[in-house]
Amino acid sequence: MLTYTFEKGGGVPLYEQLYRRIRDDITAGRISCGSKLPSKRALSEHLGISKVTVEAAYSQLIAEGYIYSVEKKGYYAEKVSLAPFAEPETEKAPSLRGFAADIKSNGVSLEHFPFSVWSKLMREVTLNYSRELMASVPFNGALCLREAICAYLAENRGMRVVPSQVIVGAGTEYLYGLIIQLLGFDKRFALENPSYSRISEVYKAHGVDCIYVDMDGGGVKTRALEKSCAQVIHISPAHHFPTGTVTSPKRRSEILEWANGAADRYIIEDEYDSEFRFTGKPLPPMQIADVNNKVIYINTFSKTIAPSIRISYMILPPPLAKMFEERLGFYSCTVAAFEQYTLAKFISDGYFERHIRRMKRYYKLLRDDIIADIKASPIAEKSEILEPDSGLHFLLKLKTQKSDAELSRACADKGIRIAFLSEYYAGKGGEEHLALINYSGIGREDFQKALSCLEEQV
Amino acid sequence: MLTYTFEKGGGVPLYEQLYRRIRDDITAGRISCGSKLPSKRALSEHLGISKVTVEAAYSQLIAEGYIYSVEKKGYYAEKVSLAPFAEPETEKAPSLRGFAADIKSNGVSLEHFPFSVWSKLMREVTLNYSRELMASVPFNGALCLREAICAYLAENRGMRVVPSQVIVGAGTEYLYGLIIQLLGFDKRFALENPSYSRISEVYKAHGVDCIYVDMDGGGVKTRALEKSCAQVIHISPAHHFPTGTVTSPKRRSEILEWANGAADRYIIEDEYDSEFRFTGKPLPPMQIADVNNKVIYINTFSKTIAPSIRISYMILPPPLAKMFEERLGFYSCTVAAFEQYTLAKFISDGYFERHIRRMKRYYKLLRDDIIADIKASPIAEKSEILEPDSGLHFLLKLKTQKSDAELSRACADKGIRIAFLSEYYAGKGGEEHLALINYSGIGREDFQKALSCLEEQV
Numbered sequence: 001m002l003t004y005t006f007e008k009g010g011g012v013p014l015y016e017q018l019y020r021r022i023r024d025d026i027t028a029g030r031i032s033c034g035s036k037l038p039s040k041r042a043l044s045e046h047l048g049i050s051k052v053t054v055e056a057a058y059s060q061l062i063a064e065g066y067i068y069s070v071e072k073k074g075y076y077a078e079k080v081s082l083a084p085f086a087e088p089e090t091e092k093a094p095s096l097r098g099f100a101a102d103i104k105s106n107g108v109s110l111e112h113f114p115f116s117v118w119s120k121l122m123r124e125v126t127l128n129y130s131r132e133l134m135a136s137v138p139f140n141g142a143l144c145l146r147e148a149i150c151a152y153l154a155e156n157r158g159m160r161v162v163p164s165q166v167i168v169g170a171g172t173e174y175l176y177g178l179i180i181q182l183l184g185f186d187k188r189f190a191l192e193n194p195s196y197s198r199i200s201e202v203y204k205a206h207g208v209d210c211i212y213v214d215m216d217g218g219g220v221k222t223r224a225l226e227k228s229c230a231q232v233i234h235i236s237p238a239h240h241f242p243t244g245t246v247t248s249p250k251r252r253s254e255i256l257e258w259a260n261g262a263a264d265r266y267i268i269e270d271e272y273d274s275e276f277r278f279t280g281k282p283l284p285p286m287q288i289a290d291v292n293n294k295v296i297y298i299n300t301f302s303k304t305i306a307p308s309i310r311i312s313y314m315i316l317p318p319p320l321a322k323m324f325e326e327r328l329g330f331y332s333c334t335v336a337a338f339e340q341y342t343l344a345k346f347i348s349d350g351y352f353e354r355h356i357r358r359m360k361r362y363y364k365l366l367r368d369d370i371i372a373d374i375k376a377s378p379i380a381e382k383s384e385i386l387e388p389d390s391g392l393h394f395l396l397k398l399k400t401q402k403s404d405a406e407l408s409r410a411c412a413d414k415g416i417r418i419a420f421l422s423e424y425y426a427g428k429g430g431e432e433h434l435a436l437i438n439y440s441g442i443g444r445e446d447f448q449k450a451l452s453c454l455e456e457q458v
Numbered sequence: 459m460l461t462y463t464f465e466k467g468g469g470v471p472l473y474e475q476l477y478r479r480i481r482d483d484i485t486a487g488r489i490s491c492g493s494k495l496p497s498k499r500a501l502s503e504h505l506g507i508s509k510v511t512v513e514a515a516y517s518q519l520i521a522e523g524y525i526y527s528v529e530k531k532g533y534y535a536e537k538v539s540l541a542p543f544a545e546p547e548t549e550k551a552p553s554l555r556g557f558a559a560d561i562k563s564n565g566v567s568l569e570h571f572p573f574s575v576w577s578k579l580m581r582e583v584t585l586n587y588s589r590e591l592m593a594s595v596p597f598n599g600a601l602c603l604r605e606a607i608c609a610y611l612a613e614n615r616g617m618r619v620v621p622s623q624v625i626v627g628a629g630t631e632y633l634y635g636l637i638i639q640l641l642g643f644d645k646r647f648a649l650e651n652p653s654y655s656r657i658s659e660v661y662k663a664h665g666v667d668c669i670y671v672d673m674d675g676g677g678v679k680t681r682a683l684e685k686s687c688a689q690v691i692h693i694s695p696a697h698h699f700p701t702g703t704v705t706s707p708k709r710r711s712e713i714l715e716w717a718n719g720a721a722d723r724y725i726i727e728d729e730y731d732s733e734f735r736f737t738g739k740p741l742p743p744m745q746i747a748d749v750n751n752k753v754i755y756i757n758t759f760s761k762t763i764a765p766s767i768r769i770s771y772m773i774l775p776p777p778l779a780k781m782f783e784e785r786l787g788f789y790s791c792t793v794a795a796f797e798q799y800t801l802a803k804f805i806s807d808g809y810f811e812r813h814i815r816r817m818k819r820y821y822k823l824l825r826d827d828i829i830a831d832i833k834a835s836p837i838a839e840k841s842e843i844l845e846p847d848s849g850l851h852f853l854l855k856l857k858t859q860k861s862d863a864e865l866s867r868a869c870a871d872k873g874i875r876i877a878f879l880s881e882y883y884a885g886k887g888g889e890e891h892l893a894l895i896n897y898s899g900i901g902r903e904d905f906q907k908a909l910s911c912l913e914e915q916v
Contacts, residue, residue, distance in 0.1 A: 115591075119584045119585075122580065122584060122796075123581070123584075126577045126580060126581075127577075132766075133573075133764075133766055135764075135765070135766055136765040136766055137766065170628040170632075170768070170792035170793070170794075171790050171792055173789055173790060174628075174632070174792055177635060181663045181664060181665075184665075185643070185664070185665040186665075197788075198788055201788045202789075205639045205785065205786055205789075206639060206643070206664075207639075207642075207643040207644075302790075306591075306593075307593070307594040307790070308590075308591055308593055308594050308595065308794060308795035308796070309794055309795075309796075310628070310790070310791070310792055310793065310794050311794075327663065328663055330655075330656055330659045331631055331660075331663075332629050332631060332760075332765070332768070333768070334628035334629055334632055334768055334792055335628070335768065335794075336628075336766060336767055336768050336769075336793075336794060336797050337766035337767075338580075338766070338767075338796075338797065339794050339796065339797070
């Protein structure tokens with residue numbers, strides 16, 4: 001029978017520990033697909049824990065699709081093993097090229113995706129939507145998905161938006177391109193400095209004028225924004241990458257006021273990981289405070305579900321939504337109908353919220369572990385953890401004489417991919433020695449490899 | 459037992475007639491999902507036809523996924539019924555807004571898609587590719603799909619291209635945008651006049667200089683192209699929409715020669731429906747004759763499979779493929795991994811070719827029926843069919859005093875959507891009274907409605 005020992009006083013409830021152990025055994029294939037689990041009573045007696053605890057763990061496993069129950073028979077493990085790729089795949093995505101550990105890529109933990117639930121929904125969609133799957137969806141996305149997004153945003157972010165404001169598209173990069181086409185190639189776009197390089201690459205590839213505005217601890221500097229003569233500012237106020245800065249309420253009003261200063265000024269509010277804030281109540285999106293139709297809100301399912309699910313969306317203020325339909329409504333929606341219907345069901349049936357809750361718990365535990373590992377390592381004396389309460393990454397300030405370039409080269413030689421804040425600055429870089437700890441796509445073991453490598457270098 | 463009568467001497471083989479009748483009964487739900495079909499011998503005796511004929515029809519139905527056989531038991535109908543949409547869908551795609559018959563939209567016949575095969579492949583992908591489905595694919599698409607596309611093009615179009623030349627993207631419109639980003643916003647793009655309005659809309663939305671070059675019966679006029687000072691020409695040499703013109707071999711060499719005249723000149727060869735040519739051997743793509751890396755070849759699965767499957771691809775000449783990776787390789791591929799793996803299997807396992815063959819046969823029969831209907835109708839005396847051997851549309855020249863605008867308005871009032879060639883010209887229109895007969899998305903019955911409406915007007 002399944003035999004586990006539990007940590008006491010570790011802050012993790014017993015049922016949660018049991019749930020995690022069984023889940024890990026299933027995903028690792030140690031409990032094989034279709035095999036029967038012990039009855040709740042048998043397991044509680046065997047492990048010396050209460051039946052209620054086993055019940056809670058089993059319920060969680062059922063809800064997340066790891067096990068299923070057969071009436072009057074018992075509980076069985078679902079098929080969630082990660083089968084090896086059947087086809088020869090000689091080319092690899094850059095992030096996989098030969099690195100033993102990669103804490104530069106801000107990936108997504110794939111093992112915890114409720115794959116069996118997703119497959120079940122795919123099967124349902126296949127059976128019930130055959131005609132819709134073949135027909136085109138409207139330019140802005142399938143209505144059922146746009147409705148599900150509106151309901152989700154109302155419930156979770158307090159946003160009151162209607163489906164006609166939603167534009168569904170194949171990834172945020174594609175949506176940035178649509179925004180440029182909507183607002184005009186003659187506009188000057190301002191980006192936060194530092195910022196995620198992918199954003200500026202899209203603007204540059206479109207040949208538009210694109211400049212940087214420096215940030216301080218409160219967000220993008222409003223005085224510099226005024227001076228920049230930009231019409232559009234692209235920001236991530238909820239949780240900035242890579243600094244982790246949360247734009248302050250005061251700064252938010254200033255930026256809104258800046259936008260209100262001219263008819264052609266707009267704010268792109270890019271909320272790429274607002275779902276994963278671990279402490280305190282997140283600030284409401286700027287979209288809510290916007291009464292002058294100035295904020296274009298963008299979010300994506302690539303971070304919350306999986307990067308291969310290419311579905312992002314933006315919420316346009318009503319006048320821009322109207323303009324979009326007139327000028328760009330000729331475009332076909334870039335997301336396949338099948339994925340749209342599956343995602344709509346995933347959201348409407350409550351799986352998405354449950355998934356977010358579960359991932360949030362998982363990421364929080366992982367982050368706690370990783371921070372504990374740093375504190376227990378010899379690097380603790382030579383470093384300082386910054387912004388530890390932010391989202392899916394934090395900064396580690398290293399006390400060293402070496403340059404960031406030297407450090408990342410030395411780590412790369414040992415198979416460890418690591419990035420520093422200074423790489424994300426336009427022009428002359430910002431402060432050195434701030435290592436970016438992107439832990440969302442990495443396991444604890446790989447992180448420990450990265451940590452010991454870093455420790456050798458500083 | 460199934461009882462059918464057959465037409466003799468109609469040019470349609472008996473097995474084909476039987477196959478179509480059973481298929482239609484399955485898709486219409488008259489033969490319900492899972493129900494057993496008569497044995498081959500029983501049906502041949504019942505209908506008074508040979509067992510070989512029934513065998514041929516059953517084989518066809520199995521190959522296309524309408525029925526399946528269970529060893530020693532017999533044949534059963536697959537689940538292919540078109541269930542009604544389960545969710546309230548208040549908004550509709552423009553082409554569905556209230557028209558009784560729409561021969562303007564160049565849609566795709568959805569009833570004949572091998573949905574059960576596609577679902578089977580989706581299930582297989584779900585089971586065997588769980589890890590890949592969650593990971594991102596390379597910027598240019600999943601390798602297995604790019605390989606399948608290369609093999610298909612080699613086999614069917616005689617093209618010798620390698621996977622690194624392929625860029626997979628969510629629809630041709632998206633690919634046009636990538637081409638603009640690749641070649642530069644400072645380039646002048648030339649389009650055929652007339653042309654499909656969606657193409658010019660994409661160029662205009664990107665703010666690039668975009669001009670028109672007139673066509674004659676051989677294709678785009680080379681002298682006018684020279685004079686236009688364009689760097690890039692976007693053409694559909696295999697089968698031009700809306701005129702149906704096939705660019706002549708002589709004109710093709712002239713256009714290639716034009717491109718060779720300057721380093722920054724390129725040809726976009728847009729083959730949107732080359733699969734559906736009904737008479738004669740199609741000309742090889744210009745891509746094959748291109749020895750100077752001047753041709754960007756584009757094709758799509760929206761027309762051959764379904765518009766909701768948002769997968770298109772382009773083949774770049776090697777130097778442009780290299781430039782693409784350097785400048786635009788940061789982009790994530792816009793097609794979901796799941797759709798890419800499913801389509802790769804659909805092609806590699808031979809279903810795609812079979813589907814094309816089947817659709818070609820279906821469209822040919824439909825076109826023959828429609829042309830017969832025109833010839834049998836009173837409109838025959840007041841019209842002339844032009845280019846009847848071209849692809850999925852042809853032109854009907856009407857003898858009438860009314861203007862095209864009057865005619866389409868009068869038809870629209872009666873719920874019939876129809877387009878005229880003159881609408882597709884930039885500036886002052888071309889010849890009037892050429893009605894466009896797009897039959898690929900319409901049934902014969904609906905076409906007859908459109909025809910009698912048109913007949914009342916001329």
